[in-house]
Amino acid sequence: MAVSGSVASTGAGPRTRAPVPDPHLDLERYEADADLMTLSLGPQHPSTHGVFRVVLYLDGETIVKAVPHAGYLHRGVEKLCEKLSYSNVVPILDKNDYVAPMLNEQAACMAFERLMGVEVPIRARWLRTLLAELQRIASHLLALGTFAIDLGGALGGGTSVFMYCFRERELILDLFEELTGCRFHYNTHCIGGNRHDVPPGWPELVRAALATIEARFDAYLAMLEHPIFADRTRGVGTIDAGLALELGLSGPNLRASGVDHDLRRDAPYHVYDLLEVRVATDSGGDCWSRYKVRVDEIRESLRLVRLLLDDLPAGPLSSTKPLGVVSQFKATTGQVYVGIESPRGELGTWVIADARKATSPYRMKLRPPSLHAVAAIPYVLPGHTLSDAIAILGSLDPIMGEVDR
Amino acid sequence: MAVSSGDPGEDAPPPAERGRVDESARPYEHPLYERLLSVPGLDVAVAGLDQLLTWGAVNSLWIFPMATSCCGIEFMAAAASRVDLDRMGAILRGTPRQCDVMLVAGTITVKMAPRVKRLWDQMPEPKWCVAMGSCAISGDFYRDVYSVIPGIDTAIPVDVYIPGCPPNPEQVMEGLLRLQQKVRLQREGRPVPRDDRPETEERMIYPAIGQLRRRLAAAPADPITAAQLASAQALRVREFPLPPGVELPADAAAPRPGRAPVAPASESAATSASRGEKP
Numbered sequence: 001m002a003v004s005g006s007v008a009s010t011g012a013g014p015r016t017r018a019p020v021p022d023p024h025l026d027l028e029r030y031e032a033d034a035d036l037m038t039l040s041l042g043p044q045h046p047s048t049h050g051v052f053r054v055v056l057y058l059d060g061e062t063i064v065k066a067v068p069h070a071g072y073l074h075r076g077v078e079k080l081c082e083k084l085s086y087s088n089v090v091p092i093l094d095k096n097d098y099v100a101p102m103l104n105e106q107a108a109c110m111a112f113e114r115l116m117g118v119e120v121p122i123r124a125r126w127l128r129t130l131l132a133e134l135q136r137i138a139s140h141l142l143a144l145g146t147f148a149i150d151l152g153g154a155l156g157g158g159t160s161v162f163m164y165c166f167r168e169r170e171l172i173l174d175l176f177e178e179l180t181g182c183r184f185h186y187n188t189h190c191i192g193g194n195r196h197d198v199p200p201g202w203p204e205l206v207r208a209a210l211a212t213i214e215a216r217f218d219a220y221l222a223m224l225e226h227p228i229f230a231d232r233t234r235g236v237g238t239i240d241a242g243l244a245l246e247l248g249l250s251g252p253n254l255r256a257s258g259v260d261h262d263l264r265r266d267a268p269y270h271v272y273d274l275l276e277v278r279v280a281t282d283s284g285g286d287c288w289s290r291y292k293v294r295v296d297e298i299r300e301s302l303r304l305v306r307l308l309l310d311d312l313p314a315g316p317l318s319s320t321k322p323l324g325v326v327s328q329f330k331a332t333t334g335q336v337y338v339g340i341e342s343p344r345g346e347l348g349t350w351v352i353a354d355a356r357k358a359t360s361p362y363r364m365k366l367r368p369p370s371l372h373a374v375a376a377i378p379y380v381l382p383g384h385t386l387s388d389a390i391a392i393l394g395s396l397d398p399i400m401g402e403v404d405r
Numbered sequence: 406m407a408v409s410s411g412d413p414g415e416d417a418p419p420p421a422e423r424g425r426v427d428e429s430a431r432p433y434e435h436p437l438y439e440r441l442l443s444v445p446g447l448d449v450a451v452a453g454l455d456q457l458l459t460w461g462a463v464n465s466l467w468i469f470p471m472a473t474s475c476c477g478i479e480f481m482a483a484a485a486s487r488v489d490l491d492r493m494g495a496i497l498r499g500t501p502r503q504c505d506v507m508l509v510a511g512t513i514t515v516k517m518a519p520r521v522k523r524l525w526d527q528m529p530e531p532k533w534c535v536a537m538g539s540c541a542i543s544g545d546f547y548r549d550v551y552s553v554i555p556g557i558d559t560a561i562p563v564d565v566y567i568p569g570c571p572p573n574p575e576q577v578m579e580g581l582l583r584l585q586q587k588v589r590l591q592r593e594g595r596p597v598p599r600d601d602r603p604e605t606e607e608r609m610i611y612p613a614i615g616q617l618r619r620r621l622a623a624a625p626a627d628p629i630t631a632a633q634l635a636s637a638q639a640l641r642v643r644e645f646p647l648p649p650g651v652e653l654p655a656d657a658a659a660p661r662p663g664r665a666p667v668a669p670a671s672e673s674a675a676t677s678a679s680r681g682e683k684p
Contacts, residue, residue, distance in 0.1 A: 043520055044471065046499045051473045051517055072517045073473055076550035085629070092546065098475035142478070145485075166485035173482075185475065185570060359629075401474050 036064060039386070043072045047150045047390045050400030054377060056389065063389060066381035068374055073404040081364040086112050086329040089361065091187040096366065097402040098184070099142055102135040102176075103342040104402075105189040110269065111338040111349040112191045115331045122271070123315040124193035129270040130308045131176075131188070132340075133301040134206070137213070138172040139343035140294045140301075141165045143397040147291065148224060150394035151232055164220045171209040178202060191329050193318025203309050210302055221295065233287035237380050237392035240285055247379070248372040251345025252297060253396060255281045256289035263341040275304060287395035294397075297343075330358040344397060345369025368402035434530075459592045462505075463585045464494040469504035469528065471521055473511030476538035476571040480510045483574035495581055501527040506584065509557045510571075512540035512547055518554050525561045533564045533588065535580055538571045545570060 042053035051072035057065040077096060081089045093108045094101040106128055113120060120128075145165030152159050173183045180186040180196045188196050239249070244257040254261055262279040264272045280296030282289035320328070331353035339348040348367030356362075373396040381389050441451050468490070472480055484490050484497055498504050501524045513521055525534070536557050539545035544555035557563060564587060567580035590597050617634040624630065 043517065044524060046470075050477070072514060072520075073512060074514055074516065074552050075512055075547045076552050080547070080550055095475055098478055163486040166482060167487065170482065170487050183479070183573060 041389070043069075048393060049146065049398060052374070052398070052400050052403070054381075054389070054393075056381070056386065058386065061385045061387075063381045063384055063386065066378050066389070068377045070371075070374060070400075070403050073400045075401075075405065077405045078364050078366060081361055083360060085327070085359045086116075086331070086361065087191060089364070090189060090191075091185065093366075094185040094187065095401060096405060097342060097344065097347070097368070097370070097399050099399055100135050100139040100343050101184050101186060102131045102188075103340060103347055105186070106132060106270075107338060107340050107342070107347050107349045109189045109191055110340065111336050111351045112329065112331075114338060115334055115336045115351055115353055116191070116329060118192045119319050120193055121316045121319055122313050124317050124319075125270045126308060126312055127194050127198065127317070128189065129272065129275075130305060130312070131179075132270070133304045133308070134172055134175065136301045136343045137298050137305075138169050140298045141169045141172075143294060143343075144291070144298075145169075147391075147394040147397070150390050151229065161220050161224050164216065164223075168213045168216060171212060175202070175206055175209055178205060190318060190320070192320030193316070195318070197317050198312065203312070206305065206309055210305060214302055217298070230288065232388075232391055233291060233395070234284070236287045236384065236388050237395060238284070238286045239376060239380060243376070243379060244285070247376050249345065249376060250369050250372065251341065251343065252280075252290055252293040253345065253369075253373050253376075255279065256293045257285040258283040263339060263346055267339070269338075269340055271308075275307065277304070287391050290395040290397075327359045332358050339367070342369060344373065344399065344402075347402075366402070366405060368405065370398040370400075370403045373398045374403050455592070459589060462592065463589050465496075466494060466506050466533075466581070466584065466588070467496050467498050467504045468506045468508050469499075469501050469524070470497055471507050471509045471511075471524065473509075473513065473517065474540070476510035476541065479571040479574060480508065480537060480577060483577040488574040488578055490578065490581065493578070493581060493585075501525070502529065504528055505531070506533045506535060507561075508535045508537055509541045509561075509563075510537040512544070513554050513557050513560070514552050515554060516552070518557075518560050521557065522560050533584060534561055535565045535567065535584060536563045537567045537577060537580070538569060540570075542566050542568060 037058045039056045039058055040053060041056055042048040043051040048054070053069040053072065055067045055069065056063050057067075075095075077092060080092060084092065089112075090105050090108050093104045096104050112118075142165065145162040148161035148165070149159055152162065176186060177183050178199060179202060180188040188194055239247075239253070239257050241257045241259050244254050244259060249257070250261070258281060260279060260281050262277065263269070265277045265279055278300055280293050280300060282292050284292075332355040333353055335350065335352040337348060337350045339346045341347075346367065346369055350363075350365040350367070351361050352363040354362035376396065377393070380392055384392065438451075441447055470477065470480060470484075472478075482488070490497075495506075501507070505528075507525055507528060509521065525532075534557075536542050540547060540553075541557045544550075544553050547553040548555045554560065565580050565584045567576055569576055572580070587597050617630060621627065621630045621634055
């Protein structure tokens with residue numbers, strides 16, 4: 001990297017001027033002893049987790065200011081939903097958070113069900129909870145694997161952990177394929193229930209997959225948690241609780257900052273009110289804490305899936321008929337907000353119905369948790385080095401599909 | 406599974422009529438060839454060397470993953486432990502300057518398309534492009550959204566299409582095998598076989614129009630069916646040659662007005678690529 005400036009600023013000695021961690025820093029007034037270097041990270045960069053661009057202003061190797069640019073994957077989903085019928089919206093929203101499509105479907109279906117007053121049978125709610133927890137395991141495994149590969153260049157076992165995480169993730173995708181016929185983008189939820197019933201022998205397959213994952217999980221955590229990993233994550237990218245709440249962070253990113261908030265326990269939906277969810281929190285607020293919270297959530301989800309499998313109730317799977325015509329579902333008035341706990345945080349869906357267009361939403365607004373995670377970048381990155389920026393981006397685990405929508 | 410290679414065959418329309426970039430006439434060239442072939446008697450030795458080079462080129466297709474959305478995750482699964490594209494010599498690199506294949510996986514938006522075009526221009530020749538998933542092939546259901554381009558082949562030439570939403574990792578591997586076959590045939594100077602993609606689209610679209618027309622006759626006031634029928638008819642009037650014995654209905658005579666052309670960064674091959682534009 002080309003750094004022009006005094007020799008002292010590149011050496012190991014104390015810096016003459018500490019960088020100011022100010023997201024609204026006016027660069028015209030910045031008086032550094034070295035020239036600022038502008039580095040555009042993205043939109044095509046393997047460690048930005050999709051098409052995301054951050055413009056970094058560097059003093060030496062220290063970030064002075066970070067300006068995120070989103071919108072490289074803007075697909076106009078909210079506008080597209082306005083011209084689709086209610087039942088056709090659901091498979092579109094699969095593609096938003098493409099690491100956890102089950103949760104997207106559930107959020108949309110729950111909003112539509114509350115809007116139309118459709119009851120969901122207990123078996124469908126039970127199955128939805130089960131699928132949500134399985135999807136949470138798969139999503140956190142992917143986050144863990146890509147986080148390891150982000151740190152992996154100088155880290156022993158970085159790529160290995162990625163390979164192991166994807167091996168376990170494939171086990172869960174196999175379960176979903178057995179149930180719905182798809183590896184992802186399932187379209188298994190419909191308004192009023194679920195579409196695919198549990199095939200014979202599926203619970204045993206789930207138990208076997210869970211046992212395999214649990215047996216292997218500790219082994220590759222032991223591979224990951226060594227001094228280099230700790231040095232690169234402890235104290236890096238610290239978000240305190242006040243900033244996290246102000247930015248609207250949610251999910252593991254919020255819980256890693258010490259705020260004990262989980263919609264599964266605090267505002268239960270599905271059958272979470274029948275379960276005791278042990279919410280994982282950590283007080284550090286740094287990359288290590290976010291990693292720790294995700295690992296604990298995988299363990300908790302493994303426990304919850306076992307509990308749910310034991311008492312899957314009998315009964316109908318859907319309270320509505322299988323889809324005949326698109327005008328089957330109509331809502332003439334009202335508006336509804338539904339928030340559920342996706343692996344990345346509070347995934348909200350706000351729907352407004354109107355009598356002039358009763359078969360499709362008048363307006364649909366999504367509240368993606370990743371957008372708020374990305375919003376933390378200009379506050380967190382200044383003061384860190386360039387290599388820490390990659391670690392912070394990986395630990396926030398944003399999915400660009402739902403940031404840009 | 407239908408993986409189709411992008412080269413038009415004998416009976417395919419000229420590329421300008423289909424409104425797509427087509428570089429099938431581009432020969433495989435290397436400056437070393439001409440210098441070696443100027444020495445008499447060396448061509449026999451070069452033939453053996455050429456076989457060796459072909460073997461090497463086919464089995465070391467390095468991939469530049471232009472992964473934007475969901476297909477990128479499935480491509481990661483293809484590159485990860487279970488399917489493992491590395492064992493076919495397809496190593497993933499994060500830079501365009503070391504790669505042979507650009508694998509476009511995911512929706513390409515109007516904001517992203519110039520960047521994709523620039524990255525494609527940065528890749529050294531010879532290079533190939535694989536379009537993975539419905540969004541990269543045609544835009545899929547984001548096709549009519551204001552911010553999405555209808556397929557990456559409106560901006561850069563595509564050699565292999567892998568359909569699916571998203572395709573399984575096994576399908577990605579099949580697509581890569583097809584690409585290897587194509588590279589081998591190209592280097593040997595043999596014609597590349599082509600799947601019947603226009604006929605597939607005809608088969609898909611004709612029954613849908615009949616069904617929609619019957620539905621509209623039953624309920625003439627339904628605006629959704631009318632819009633769907635208009636959309637299907639507009640879609641059907643593509644620049645494909647009709648199969649023998651098939652005639653267009655009278656109401657489908659007017660061609661679809663061209664979409665607003667996507668303006669990539671370079672004007673080399675992409676200016677004539679906007680749909681419906683006839684130079």
